[in-house]
Amino acid sequence: MKKSFHIIGMGRVGQTFAAVLPKSGRWKLAAAVSRKNNPGVLADCLADKIVPRIQDLPPADAILIATPDNILKNIAEQLAQLPWLAKETLVIHFSGAKTICVLDEVVKCGATVGSLHPVFAFADVEKSIRELAGNLCALEAADAGAMAKLHDLAAAAELRAFEISSQQKARYHAALSVASNFSVTLAAFAQDLLAPLHFSDELARELVSGLMRQSVDHLAELPPLSALTGPIVRGDDSTVTAHVSVMDEAERQKYRIWAAATLDLARSRLDSGQIKALEKVLNISDGCMN
Template identity: 30%
Template sequence: MQKPAIVILGVGRLGSALACLARDYGYPLTAITAGHRETAVAFSEATSIPAYFDNVEAAAQGDIILITVSDRILPVVLEELIAGKRLRSGQVLLHTSGVLAGEALAAARQFGTSVGSMHPLQSFADIETARRNLSGSAFAIDGDPEAVAAASRLAIDLGGKLLRVPPEERVLYHAAACIASNYLVALLHVAEKLLARWTTEDKEALQALLPLVAGTLRNVAQQGTSAALTGPIIRGDASTVGQHLKALPQDFLNVYQILGQEALKLSGDRIPVAEREAIASLLSADKKNH
């Protein structure tokens, strides 16, 4: 059975990765666009996928149209497609925004086009890592039945897993993704800055931390978050927690306390009540009280 032709509107890091992967898995790529003409030309020359410089004309070339631009640009592209009046019945129009549901494309239904969203739960630092990381990632999918069916098939063909998030809870889903990815990076930066006082440069500190982080992630993958928790809080070691709080610079105190409170919740009833209360008191106290 022939696979539907795909058009990518906006070949940035995600759009480029999706285009290459979809083609690798047997989908015909009939058109791409980009925010800059030079980007579209370069990508087309590297992949032999036809480049278009007009989103309306490009969208007319496909069965599945993926809008992979930023959330800020998405309404602009949608307005172009609506004004161009080249969308048609039988087409599927999808966006890849994390925070928006498929309903953001509702205006396209006037042409008989099915609309939806297909957001990969993954981070994309560059095109190559995006391409490697997409396989095995979860895709949050919602929208019209035809759009959900097409997006689900595409996600599975790319090696992904399906995650059905109710449209009204899409913002909460995106917040979870932000915490797991963006805030993990910020947290590692905090640890890197603390450790850097014993290294000649920050990069050296980060390299020292990465095996610890990788080992922790392996433990989480194998055992889950609760069983993977280690350290002074799960041991009920209020003395060490107190020493940490006294040693930490003011700038990092809130991070330690907030995450410590979550670790205390995660520990459940594995800590004796007296130790739990002592740690809770330390984690909620002001710096001046330590």
């Protein structure tokens, strides 16, 4: 017998799970709470399932909260008013930063809570629906029973699950944010450095993304120190000097921050003379930027 689920919030994450979970044959979408009557690419199949308020939700086996983090507590308070919540009801959020403590009001009503964070960039709904399966997801729960329910939900979405404690949630999310967000910022900086060359946007993107893609591929098979290439890990201070000489002061400051971090990573592959020469170019003394 299929289990029923609701989704609160029909953004990219909500739409993706509304489409993916029913494909397993084990779950069916009962209702979706959305401020919009036309929730994106799923408008046709959701036409009769949209409800405007949480109070309008009928009983279901699970409630999936796919709203922004800063309103999760408010959503939990509204859910706590539902008269049909029971221990068998699973209530989860998708946040990678917030812990299950944000759902405490639901716990007081006796429901089971958890967190399922897909390690996936939901940039486009249709692409996410096609490509979500096979990716990792982090599961957080207070007990074994709740964790078992989360594993079942992850399996239905064809996600590869691993467990994480509430105490480590913020550090976990910080690491993923660095990997995802900072790489985009770094790509933007690299493309900005190319601007004076008057390349087309398409060529600039291909130059930067092509090398970044190769580096990411290397990182999938090697530790960062082994995957590192370029003038810093080669100890080539003359090339680094040439880099900073053609930059304006704002560019130079950004470059030095990234270069100093790269030098820290590369130290074990360099001799003391190479390290001192690079530190001089980058204005580093006693491990600090000047």
